[in-house]
């Protein structure tokens with residue numbers, strides 16, 4: 001029981017044993033989400049700060065609901081309505097909030113390394129909810145949970161990540177987690193949107209989507225960050241869709257019983273057609289539901305509590 005670290009900063013370096021512990025514990029919480037009363041006393045008495053310096057729909061609501069379903073008290077911080085807008089530093093901000101007796105901090109920030117920085121100036125458990133282009137570990141975990149739910153195991157499955165890998169924290173967390181669990185991982189995108197360190201990941205790298213899709217079980221389509229178009233990373237949205245958009249014709253290259261994933265938010269008609277996003281092969285909404293169970297598991301395991309269903313003082 002329990003994880004090697006009291007923080008979750010990323011999936012790089014997390015052992016297969018710890019990943020399995022999180023995924024197995026998530027199964028218990030996923031079942032709780034199907035009950036008429038979706039609430040357990042597990043984290044009663046603990047206070048969790050949701051510190052979101054960047055916009056979020058899924059992750060912010062998912063964490064808040066996960067905390068509430070575990071009976072924790074939750075505080076939602078918004079940079080725009082706080083003293084940050086008057087120039088208060090991140091360190092001063094979080095140390096002042098922690099002085100009000102916070103136990104855990106969930107943080108999203110545009111700067112990679114912010115969650116690590118918080119471990120250096122706070123006593124709370126820190127959970128990374130997305131830091132720059134570094135990692136988004138709970139997204140990686142919920143993607144792995146969703147794949148395992150369908151196929152039973154991650155070992156030996158061919159998983160392809162398509163899109164803006166270079167700027168994607170989701171891609172990095174998926175790559176580290178999936179590889180540790182024995183999946184066969186490949187990435188595909190325009191060469192301008194592939195990371196310089198792609199070789200370090202130990203994955204197959206493609207710039208041709210038709211080739212990349214051959215023999216794949218799971219395709220995880222990443223949001224194309226339209227703001228990148230201004231910086232010349234790809235010539236036009238239409239060309240991107242032509243070369244890297246997922247269409248019905250391209251699906252024929254995949255293995256039977258394939259799965260389509262997307263972390264959201266989706267640009268419909270750009271990286272994926274609406275027809276595919278809403279098809280029976282798509283698990284986009286299941287990913288969102290599973291995200292809550294995975295976040296409940298992470299909060300529970302990091303809290304040091306010893307029982308899921310019974311309060312442990």
Ligand code: CP
Pocket residue numbers: 055056057058059060130136139263264265
């Ligand atoms: N998948 C994800 O991180 O979505 P949000 O940006 O809405 O949290």
